[in-house]
Amino acid sequence: MEEENLYRFLKERIEDNEGYIKYSHLTFTKMETGSVTAEVEVGKEMKNPMGSVHGGCLFSICDTVGGTAAMTHGVTVTTSVGTISYLNPAVDCDRLYAEAVELKAGKTLFRYDVFIRDGRGTLICKADMEYYRLGELEY
Numbered sequence: 001m002e003e004e005n006l007y008r009f010l011k012e013r014i015e016d017n018e019g020y021i022k023y024s025h026l027t028f029t030k031m032e033t034g035s036v037t038a039e040v041e042v043g044k045e046m047k048n049p050m051g052s053v054h055g056g057c058l059f060s061i062c063d064t065v066g067g068t069a070a071m072t073h074g075v076t077v078t079t080s081v082g083t084i085s086y087l088n089p090a091v092d093c094d095r096l097y098a099e100a101v102e103l104k105a106g107k108t109l110f111r112y113d114v115f116i117r118d119g120r121g122t123l124i125c126k127a128d129m130e131y132y133r134l135g136e137l138e139y
Contacts, residue, residue: 007031009139010071014064024061026098028068034102036069039095040116053090058125061098062114066129069100070110077110077131084127093118100129108133 011028014021025041040061048054063079070077090096096116103111114127 003033006072006074006137006139009137010068014068021060021064024057024064026061026064031068031072033072034069034105036065036072036100038065038098040098042090042094042096050089051091053093053096053124055084055086055125058086058090058096058116059084059127061096061116062125062127062129065098066100066112066114066127067131069102069112070105070131070133071137073105073110074137076134076137078134079129080109080132081130082127084125086125088118088122088124090116090118090124093120095119096124 015027025043026038028036028038030037042053046053046057062084063082067077096118098114098116100112100114103113110131112129114129116124118124
């Protein structure tokens, strides 16, 4: 029950946020301790002048999905390191699918591989994300 409350809190706090992440159109589809998946509805405001999803949007999605996966441990975090490899352009797609895979959940550092794919399963990008623990999450 405690985990369900935590996941509900995280989902609502991020999906209903009125700040920057609001523009990512992100919806969580699965949350487990250390693992998160999400769908992203691609809007025209997310595209670059070439018509593909802007790299900054892709990085923001990776950062949000990875950070949320870290917070499923009941902690608050901040991004300490993030690198991304753009592998294919996100063109002609209505939705993107993101997944955070936990590599390490330590006392102070959390590491994730985050993958974004399009609806055809094409790997758009892969990010290596690291988060630093700030404290306990109050919910």
